[in-house]
Amino acid sequence: MASVKLAYIGGGSTRAPGTLASFIRQAANFGGSEIALQDLDPDRLELVRRLAARMIEVQGVDMKISATTDRRAALADCEGVLSSYRPGGFEARYQDERIPLSHGAIGQETQGAGGFFMSLRAIAVAKELVADMEAVCPDATLFNYTNPVNIVAQAVADHSPIKVVSLCEGPIVFPREIAELAGLDPNKVRATMLGLNHACWSAAEDGGAQY
Incomplete structure (x- = not known):
């Protein structure tokens, strides 16, 4: 069990409650830890903080949730x-x-012109974020879940000393969904995905057959 402090930049987002629920379910690995939520919208931020605090109370786990609109304070x-x-x-996504x-x-947030529009805005924020990290937590690792994840991660890796890992649940979710649509048992499918986020190829095997 490791006691750590994690900052969640965008902690008032629609993804935040589900992400925090996952951390809370893993309390055996995060016991005694603090998750500092940070967002520009104080109302959404407070709502997520209250939801997380309630989940922690119900589960009876040893975790702390804090919230602030000050990014450096969270970091x-x-x-x-x-x-x-x-x-x-x-x-902005609608316009993208x-x-x-x-x-x-193509109009999509991770590909084509729409992805390019999104990446310009996302990288501008990432530039400020890693500058703050260099100032107050230079040894921390950035786990990026902001689209387009591949472009944002490349920008950080090329222009900042901050360690970065970019995440997408696609390799876990999509092969199972496709298997179910094809009438296959998703528990027997082994898939390998190659390419960029939201622009990838997948090869799957089920009982020796390839798809």
């Missing part, structure tokens, strides 16, 4: 930083997808 003394933010909100589609191009 101070952290061992790990999880980033899951959406610059511009869903209003609508504008390319109006010109007959």
Whole structure:
């Protein structure tokens, strides 16, 4: 069991409650730890903090949840930083997808012109985030969950000394979903996925057959 401090940048996001529930279920590995939520929206931030505090109370686990709109305060003394933010909100996503589609191009937040629009905003925030990390928690690892994850991670890796790992649940979720659609037993499928986030190829095996 390790007692650590983790910062969640974008802690008022729609993903945050589910992510925190996962940490709480893993309390045996995170007992005594603190998760510092940080977001620009104080109302959403407080809602997530209250939900997390209630989950901790119900589960009876030894974890602490704090919340602040001050990014450096959240980052101070952290061992790990999880980033899951959406610059511009869903209003910007609508424009990312609508504008390319109006010109007959791909409109998606991780690919094509829409992905490029999203990446410009996401990298601008990532640049400020890693600068703050260099100042207050230079040894912490950044676990990036902000799209386009591959582009954001590459920008950080190329231009910052901060250690970065980018995450996407696709390799875990998609092969099982495809297996079920094909009438296969998802528990017997072994899949290998190659490529970039949301633009990848998957090879799967089930009982010796390849797909």
